[in-house]
Amino acid sequence: MPLTLNPSNSDTRKFKVAAIQAEPVWMDLKGSVEKTVRLIKEASASGAKVIGFPELFIPGYPWTPWANDFVTCQPVLKEYQANALAVHSPEMKEICEAVKEAAATVVLGFAETDGGSLYIAQVTITSNGEIANHRRKIKVTHYEKTIFGDGSAPSIHNVVQTEWGRVGSLNCWEHIQPFLKCHFYAQHPQIFVGGWWPAxxxxxxxxxxIVSGEASSRMSQLVAMEGGCFGIVGCQVVSEAGAAKMKMTGFPWFKFPGGGFSCIYGPDGSTLTEPVDPGVEAILYAEISLDKIAEVKIVADTTGNYSRNDLLHVVAHGKNWDRVKYEDPEEAAAAAAHSREIDNVASGKSF
Known part of the structure; x- marks a missing residue:
């Protein structure tokens, strides 16, 4: 079915978007929530309508396993898990209330605790303070596998409608997952948040x-160009104190303080923000209007006038299989209430 975009790619209204470059409050859930709320308030006070946070901002990206053996990592990871964020929690409610007060749309990256497992998660919280999209990184990368599980099937649905346009989200190396990107573009994102590690x-x-900040930023730039959408790149800063706490001191790939490469890209791939010192916390802003998308799409719309779906297309499966299926209706209802899945407005049912 044809899709009528509202607002359209020709909408000339100007508005601000923001990319967060900040150091996490390492392995401190309470402190992390307080800092997240503070940053949301600061960005919204400056007029930002869409705000993008880094990957795993709560409670910080754990480079620890990359820099150490597991015996050294174990006490750090135990503390890390204890300070992860649950979707259904007072802490998440506090963040949602801050978003509602800010009247903005926020994409937040966090370590999600669910039962006994951790996941690299993102939520898109809209201006009414509701979680419109909850997703998990579909395939965790390299040493991340020692900590986190792979994302659930509905995580491929990652674009939601907001008053300022269709807002999508990607975590780190999801930017180089070709089939995921095909599905992503097919959901017509107009703005996306690329949540990134510190690099x-x-x-x-x-x-x-490929694991440098420079390469990471270029991956987001390519998604902006391929998808014809604005790209908000949010990433973390690591101080010397943060590196010591996460047992990264002496890790040869880093210079501390460092790790940041936040920026904002236009749908043509142009950089809309000035470079920021990688070791400095900052909120980057850009004033945008969606009509810049039309300038790109009229030339090359990768899921429209510049595609050949008769030759190449992706088959997607975006629905979970339940771990246990109950035949009895009462048991099935009780199990569904217990799992309390987010009503994901980006699901396949919304097409």
């Missing part, structure tokens, strides 16, 4: 270039 910038020798 070294400029490139340090001795490490693969």
């Amino acid at each position: 070294f910038l400029p490139y340090q020798g001795g490490a693969p270039y």
Whole structure:
């Protein structure tokens, strides 16, 4: 079915978006929530209508397993898990209330605790203070596998309608998942938040270039160009004290303080913000209007006039299988109430 975009890609209203570059309150859930709320208030006070946070901002990205053996990591990871954020929690409610007060749309990256497991999660909270989208990184990367589980099937539905446009979200190396990106573009994102880890910038020798901040930023820039959408890149800063707490001191890929490479891209790939010192906390702003998307899409719309769906297309499965299926209706209802799934407005049912 044809989709009528509202607001359209020709909408000339100007509004601000914001990218967060900040140091997490490492392994401190209460402190993390307080800082998240403070940053939301600061960005909204400056007029931001869409605010993008880094990957795993609560309670910080754990480079620890990359820099140590598991025996050294174990006490850190135990504390890390104890300070992860649950979707259904007083802490999440506090963040949602702050978003409602700010009257903005916020994409927040966090370590999600669910039962005994952790996931690299994002929520999109709209201006009414409701979670419109909850998703998990569909495939965790390299050493992340020692801590986090893979995302659930509905996580491929990652674009939601807001008053300022269709807002999407991606975590880190999801930017180089070709089939996920095809599905992402098919949901017609107009703005997306790329949540990123802290990474070294400029490139340090001795490490693969692909894990540098420079490479990471270019991945988001490519998504902006491929999708014809604005890209908000949010990432973390690591101080010397933060590195010590996370047992990263002496890790050769980093210079502390550092890790930041936040920026905002236009739908043509242009950089809309000035460079920021990688070791400095900052909120980056850009004034945008969706009509810049039309300038790109008229030339190349990768899911429209510049596609060949008759030759190449993606088959997607975005619905979870339940771990246990109850035949009895009362048991099934009780189990559904217990799991309390977020009503994901980006689900396949919304197409």
